[in-house]
Amino acid sequence: MVYLYQNQSGKAEKIAREILKLDPEDEQAIINLARSYQARGLENLALVSLKNFLEKYPQKTQAQKEYAQILIQMGRLEEAKEVLHQLLLQIPSDYQSWLDYTQILVSLKDYRPALSAYQQVIKIFPNQFYPRLEEIKLLLNLGELETARRKLELAKKLFPEKIDFWEISGWLHLSQNQLELAKDDYQTILELSPNNPEALFRLGLIAYQEEEYSSTERYLSQVPESSPLYPQAQAQLVWTIYQQGEKERAFELANKLVEEHPGKKIFWLNLAELYQKEELYQQAKDTLEKAMTHIPEDADLFYSLAMVYSLMGNYQKGIELAQTALKLKPGDPFILNFIGYSWAEQGTNLKQAEEYIRKALEKAPENGAIIDSLGWVYYQKGQYQKALKLLEKANQKFPEDPEIVKHIGQVWLKLGNKEKAKLWLKKALELNPRTQLKKEIEKLLKELEK
Numbered sequence: 001m002v003y004l005y006q007n008q009s010g011k012a013e014k015i016a017r018e019i020l021k022l023d024p025e026d027e028q029a030i031i032n033l034a035r036s037y038q039a040r041g042l043e044n045l046a047l048v049s050l051k052n053f054l055e056k057y058p059q060k061t062q063a064q065k066e067y068a069q070i071l072i073q074m075g076r077l078e079e080a081k082e083v084l085h086q087l088l089l090q091i092p093s094d095y096q097s098w099l100d101y102t103q104i105l106v107s108l109k110d111y112r113p114a115l116s117a118y119q120q121v122i123k124i125f126p127n128q129f130y131p132r133l134e135e136i137k138l139l140l141n142l143g144e145l146e147t148a149r150r151k152l153e154l155a156k157k158l159f160p161e162k163i164d165f166w167e168i169s170g171w172l173h174l175s176q177n178q179l180e181l182a183k184d185d186y187q188t189i190l191e192l193s194p195n196n197p198e199a200l201f202r203l204g205l206i207a208y209q210e211e212e213y214s215s216t217e218r219y220l221s222q223v224p225e226s227s228p229l230y231p232q233a234q235a236q237l238v239w240t241i242y243q244q245g246e247k248e249r250a251f252e253l254a255n256k257l258v259e260e261h262p263g264k265k266i267f268w269l270n271l272a273e274l275y276q277k278e279e280l281y282q283q284a285k286d287t288l289e290k291a292m293t294h295i296p297e298d299a300d301l302f303y304s305l306a307m308v309y310s311l312m313g314n315y316q317k318g319i320e321l322a323q324t325a326l327k328l329k330p331g332d333p334f335i336l337n338f339i340g341y342s343w344a345e346q347g348t349n350l351k352q353a354e355e356y357i358r359k360a361l362e363k364a365p366e367n368g369a370i371i372d373s374l375g376w377v378y379y380q381k382g383q384y385q386k387a388l389k390l391l392e393k394a395n396q397k398f399p400e401d402p403e404i405v406k407h408i409g410q411v412w413l414k415l416g417n418k419e420k421a422k423l424w425l426k427k428a429l430e431l432n433p434r435t436q437l438k439k440e441i442e443k444l445l446k447e448l449e450k
Contacts, residue, residue: 012033012035012039013037015032016029016032016033016036017033020033025060027062028062030049030050031050031063034046034066037049043070043073047067047074050063050070054067059090061090061091064083065087065096065097068080068084068097069100072100077107077108078108084101084104085101088101095128098117098120098121098124099130101117102114102117105117111142112142115135115142118131118134118138129162129165132159133164133165136148136151136152137168139151140168140172145172148172149172153169161192163189163192163196166186166188166192167185167189169181170185170186170199179209186198186202186203186206187199197227197228197233198229200233201223201229203215204216204237205236207219208239208240208243211243213240213243213244217237220234220236221233221237231261231264231266231267232266234257235266235270237253238274239270242274247278251274254270257271263294265301268287268290268301269288269291269300269301271287272288272291272308273304275287276308281312285309285312288301288304288305289305292305298328299325299328299329299335300325300329302324303322306320306321306338309321310338310342311434318338319343322338331363333359333361333362333363333364333370334360336356336359337356337357337360337367337373339356340354340355340357340377341357341373341376343356344377344379344380347380354374354377361374367397368393368395368396368401369394369404371390371393372390372391372401372403372407375387375388375389375393375394376391376407378390379391379407379411384415385415388411388412388415391404400431402429402431402432403428403437405428406424406425406433406437409424413448418448421448425441425448426445428441429441429445
């Protein structure tokens with residue numbers, strides 16, 4: 001063993017062989033022999049040695065464990081699974097072997113057997129928290145939310161000091177929009193682990209959703225720079241400040257972040273989006289082009305720049321940039337949708353526009369903006385009833401989107417119902433559309449008044 005630690009595998013092999021000559025049943029000697037082979041990259045020879053040993057002495061459990069570990073390291077999981085299964089029949093109380101066995105089942109995506117295995121482990125080792133944690137994760141993965149929730153509540157009572165359970169509970173409550181319960185979970189995490197980045201970040205997002213902006217700012221500003229969540233927290237902090245009407249401070253922070261972290265894409269995109277929100281499209285364009293000097297060949301930057309050009313009325317340049325983005329990020333539903341909608345907006349390439357948008361819908365079937373795009377293709381084709389059905393569905397997804405509402409008004413206008421057209425167009429005007437869109441809506445309403 002000492003020689004193995006000293007990387008003298010040849011000497012280790014020699015000693016192991018001498019011991020085995022004196023005592024062929026010496027389990028540690030065969031393990032050391034196998035490890036000496038492994039140290040020289042001779043995994044197959046290690047396996048053969050252990051296999052031959054186990055054929056003679058099948059009751060040697062430590063050798064079986066070693067055999068299973070080598071199989072796992074070599075990626076031969078099915079074989080390792082069988083070895084561990086047989087081992088557990090011999091020693092059902094071996095905790096580590098159970099963990100290895102269950103992890104192999106999960107790796108092989110044998111989720112139901114893995115779940116049964118974890119439940120067996122919990123029966124044997126009721127005071128171990130890890131199997132309960134993995135059982136809950138598997139239940140969530142299998143879509144058994146109520147069972148997972150029930151098991152989670154029990155785990156929180158049994159292991160109140162384990163943050164993992166509170167994190168899953170908070171996530172589960174958030175996914176079901178149970179904000180108060182989620183807040184309680186994340187506050188508990190902060191009690192257990194003050195300054196926990198995940199808890200601070202989630203509490204900040206909850207406060208933002210509840211429009212409690214001062215609390216949002218307090219939580220997000222505490223997320224440390226060392227945390228992977230720091231960029232998202234800072235980006236959200238910019239919008240929190242902006243939402244409070246402090247636009248100058250929001251721009252000041254956004255600019256500071258790109259100066260301090262020029263390699264972080266999220267900060268450039270955030271600043272560009274702020275400019276877009278203020279309809280300062282030239283500044284947004286300049287920001288994104290500067291970002292590309294620090295982060296070249298990035299699909300998201302090309303896509304964002306494409307949107308800016310589109311907002312500036314240069315659809316062709318926008319499509320060209322989006323096509324570049326699509327090459328860098330093939331199959332992205334949002335880029336596909338952007339190109340398809342841009343063609344539809346111009347009334348060109350409608351067949352290809354529909355193909356792109358349908359591909360996007362395959363990946364994001366519930367996205368209201370993509371549904372709207374397909375409806376607009378039908379509008380441009382003159383198929384107004386089909387268009388109306390899709391646009392109304394899009395409006396259900398995004399009821400506050402003035403462009404979708406405007407589209408519905410335009411369809412009713414084509415269908416000859418001026419009253420409904422006027423109603424929808426006025427509604428679009430009330431939704432605070434950007435300047436250019438507002439002009440288009442006002443123009444349509446003036447024509448209706450004639």
